[in-house]
Amino acid sequence: MIALVVIWIIVLATFFPVLLSRWRLHPGPPTVPYILPWVGVAIEYGRNSVEFLSRCQERFGPVFNVLVTGFKITIICDEEGIKNAFRDRTRAFRTYAGHQQVLRAIGGVKGDAVHLMNDQLFPIIARSFTMSDGLASIAPRFNEILTTVVAKQDADSGPSHLPLNSFVGQCLFETTSRVVFGDKFPTSIYPDFETLDSQFALLTAPIPFLARKVVKSRDRIVRLLMVYIDGFWTGSSLEGASPMANEMFSLIREAGLPSSDEAGVLLSFMWGLHSNTINTTYWLFAYLLSDRASFKRIRDEIDSNMNTMFGGDINTFLASPPPDLGSVHFPLMDSAIKETLRLTILMSSLREAQKDTEIPYGDGKRAFICKGGLILLNVGAIQRRSCELEEGLAHFRIDRYVLDQTQAHNLASEQPSFFGFGGGAHMCKGRYYALHQVKVFLILCISLFDMVLLDETGKECQGSLPPPDPTIPGIARPSEQLFIRMEKREIYRESSTESGTSV
Numbered sequence: 001m002i003a004l005v006v007i008w009i010i011v012l013a014t015f016f017p018v019l020l021s022r023w024r025l026h027p028g029p030p031t032v033p034y035i036l037p038w039v040g041v042a043i044e045y046g047r048n049s050v051e052f053l054s055r056c057q058e059r060f061g062p063v064f065n066v067l068v069t070g071f072k073i074t075i076i077c078d079e080e081g082i083k084n085a086f087r088d089r090t091r092a093f094r095t096y097a098g099h100q101q102v103l104r105a106i107g108g109v110k111g112d113a114v115h116l117m118n119d120q121l122f123p124i125i126a127r128s129f130t131m132s133d134g135l136a137s138i139a140p141r142f143n144e145i146l147t148t149v150v151a152k153q154d155a156d157s158g159p160s161h162l163p164l165n166s167f168v169g170q171c172l173f174e175t176t177s178r179v180v181f182g183d184k185f186p187t188s189i190y191p192d193f194e195t196l197d198s199q200f201a202l203l204t205a206p207i208p209f210l211a212r213k214v215v216k217s218r219d220r221i222v223r224l225l226m227v228y229i230d231g232f233w234t235g236s237s238l239e240g241a242s243p244m245a246n247e248m249f250s251l252i253r254e255a256g257l258p259s260s261d262e263a264g265v266l267l268s269f270m271w272g273l274h275s276n277t278i279n280t281t282y283w284l285f286a287y288l289l290s291d292r293a294s295f296k297r298i299r300d301e302i303d304s305n306m307n308t309m310f311g312g313d314i315n316t317f318l319a320s321p322p323p324d325l326g327s328v329h330f331p332l333m334d335s336a337i338k339e340t341l342r343l344t345i346l347m348s349s350l351r352e353a354q355k356d357t358e359i360p361y362g363d364g365k366r367a368f369i370c371k372g373g374l375i376l377l378n379v380g381a382i383q384r385r386s387c388e389l390e391e392g393l394a395h396f397r398i399d400r401y402v403l404d405q406t407q408a409h410n411l412a413s414e415q416p417s418f419f420g421f422g423g424g425a426h427m428c429k430g431r432y433y434a435l436h437q438v439k440v441f442l443i444l445c446i447s448l449f450d451m452v453l454l455d456e457t458g459k460e461c462q463g464s465l466p467p468p469d470p471t472i473p474g475i476a477r478p479s480e481q482l483f484i485r486m487e488k489r490e491i492y493r494e495s496s497t498e499s500g501t502s503v
């Protein structure tokens with residue numbers, strides 16, 4: 001016992017001066033006080049991360065430390081600091097910590113698959129979803145399947161109200177699953193996928209009994225994926241799947257993981273493939289349908305482009321090679337998507353320092369991050385703060401990101417920063433495909449249907465929306481159900497009966 005105390009005294013005497021001098025040299029950002037050791041501020045953070053971080057920022061400035069379930073995390077809410085961390089000129093940061101969390105929580109993966117995911121699977125995603133070749137090979141099949149899926153949803157719903165999240169989720173989930181994995185893929189897992197996505201936070205919280213329902217959903221999906229893999233793996237490919245899915249799955253097979261982990265890695269990939277896109281599309285519809293003036297403006301833009309670019313025929317649009325759906329022809333649609341992401345992105349990019357490093361921020365300040373330290377880039381705070389004082393956090397302005405071509409430079413500098421797809425080397429690898437999905441789905445629905453947004457009581461929802469659920473990272477999830485009533489537009493009712501068009 002005495003020997004142990006002596007050893008400790010020697011250890012402390014040796015290292016304390018080193019630590020102290022290091023601390024003096026690099027005093028580091030202030031730490032948010034906490035009462036419970038290890039737990040730290042996890043409870044306040046989990047309850048409403050947006051509000052909590054915003055209060056901390058007011059009190060401690062744009063860079064501060066928090067302790068969350070044993071992890072010390074440096075939060076960066078400063079634009080310069082975030083840009084520098086994204087740029088990462090000295091290659092100090094990696095993203096493994098966040099991806100490890102996704103593999104464990106979403107996929108239930110027990111082994112180590114983070115290198116497989118980052119170093120082998122992500123490059124395949126990046127290659128398959130490029131703006132030119134990648135989209136050209138995927139878009140026609142996406143458009144074709146989406147058309148039939150939307151028509152089926154419309155026919156099934158009849159005159160009744162549809163939950164907006166299930167309508168958007170079902171359509172995009174089924175379409176993209178079939179595009180990537182083929183028609184054999186068990187798309188019936190969607191309701192469990194929706195539960196998994198909306199209760200993600202419970203899977204990361206250290207309170208297992210609260211997560212029972214979502215764990216059951218996850219386990220059911222994993223089991224069905226194992227059956228799907230077993231049934232359709234031919235020895236060299238998954239029957240009916242796209243080249244991208246086959247290339248990825250071959251690497252998963254080569255890694256020699258247990259079959260539940262194979263299915264878990266696949267599920268984690270699927271979560272990345274669907275979650276942000278579905279949630280972004282949900283909010284885009286919610287914002288547009290809750291504001292008649294914005295809805296009319298975007299419908300005018302879409303109708304006018306359908307007329308000038310595709311002779312007024314939506315089927316010509318759907319059958320064309322991916323057209324330019326960017327800001328030149330569709331400035332309002334482009335701006336509406338950015339504005340949606342500005343308001344709803346809570347996701348903050350998590351990075352782990354691989355060596356001692358410093359992040360310049362503010363007016364010449366520097367945040368010292370030691371090797372192994374975690375940083376969280378609070379991009380949501382930056383995107384919203386610039387407009388907050390002016391007109392309120394929740395205000396959706398459809399043309400906020402429209403550039404006036406004559407004064408492009410001036411207006412651009414007045415626009416709030418946009419980090420919707422992250423930045424630097426780890427910028428979103430699926431962004432071109434994500435934007436294609438959101439845009440084609442919006443064009444299809446707005447062209448074909450009159451849509452009305454209803455709240456939980458069935459009352460028409462105009463003006464304000466229920467606030468986003470602030471507890472889940474990524475794109476905010478809805479805090480209350482919203483519904484839609486859809487009816488085929490007059491012009492399409494006539495044209496489909498006259499000419500038998502496919503939509």
Ligand code: HEM
Pocket residue numbers: 095098122125269272273274276277280341347348349350419420421422423425426427428429430431433434435
């Ligand atoms: C509207 C939909 C989407 C949004 C808003 C979005 C947003 C983002 C953001 C902000 C990041 C950066 C995270 C960070 O800095 O750590 C990211 C990374 C990533 N996204 Fe997306 N994403 C979307 C759709 C997709 C799709 C459809 C895929 C296809 C699989 C995808 C694949 C990825 C991958 C692989 C990464 C990691 C990149 C890396 O670490 O190198 N995303 N996404």
